[in-house]
Amino acid sequence: xxxxxxxxxxxxxxxxxxxxxxxxxxxxxxxxxxxxxxxxxxxxxxxxxxxxxxxxxxxxxxxxxxxxxxxxxxxxxxxxxxxxxxxxxxxxxxxxxxxxxxxxxxxxxx
Numbered sequence: 001x002x003x004x005x006x007x008x009x010x011x012x013x014x015x016x017x018x019x020x021x022x023x024x025x026x027x028x029x030x031x032x033x034x035x036x037x038x039x040x041x042x043x044x045x046x047x048x049x050x051x052x053x054x055x056x057x058x059x060x061x062x063x064x065x066x067x068x069x070x071x072x073x074x075x076x077x078x079x080x081x082x083x084x085x086x087x088x089x090x091x092x093x094x095x096x097x098x099x100x101x102x103x104x105x106x107x108x109x110x
Contacts, residue, residue, distance in 0.1 A: 002088060003087055003088040003091065004086060004087060004088045006077060007077045007080050007081050007087050007088075008081060010074055010077040010078050010081060011077070011078050011080075011081025011082060012081075014078045014081075019078070020082070030075070030079050030082075033075050034072055034075045034076055034079070037068050037069075037071040037072040037075055038068070038069075038072055040068040040071070041065045041068035041069055041072070044063075044064055044065045044068060045065060049064050049065055050065070051065045051066075052065075052066065053065065053066075054066050054067060
């Protein structure tokens with residue numbers, strides 16, 4: 001399956017499960033939801049979980065850093081579906097550009 005096919009499937013699933021019902025979320029709210037998933041991944045790490053560790057919560061729900069990173073990607077894919085962003089093309093274009101950058105470009109410490 002190609003990235004854009006997964007984007008469409010993720011968007012359809014979100015709509016079918018009511019995530020787009022009612023008042024439309026703002027762009028800022030959608031970005032904040034992406035941030036929240038990354039914050040949940042950080043909290044898992046702070047709680048002593050390993051980056052590759054998956055454990056299972058209520059009703060077999062996958063938990064841990066991999067799951068939170070997956071949630072982040074799913075949120076981003078849902079946004080791309082909603083706004084009509086060709087994520088596959090954007091990734092290819094940005095990756096191609098990044099390949100032309102010099103070693104440790106930007107001179108930042110982190």
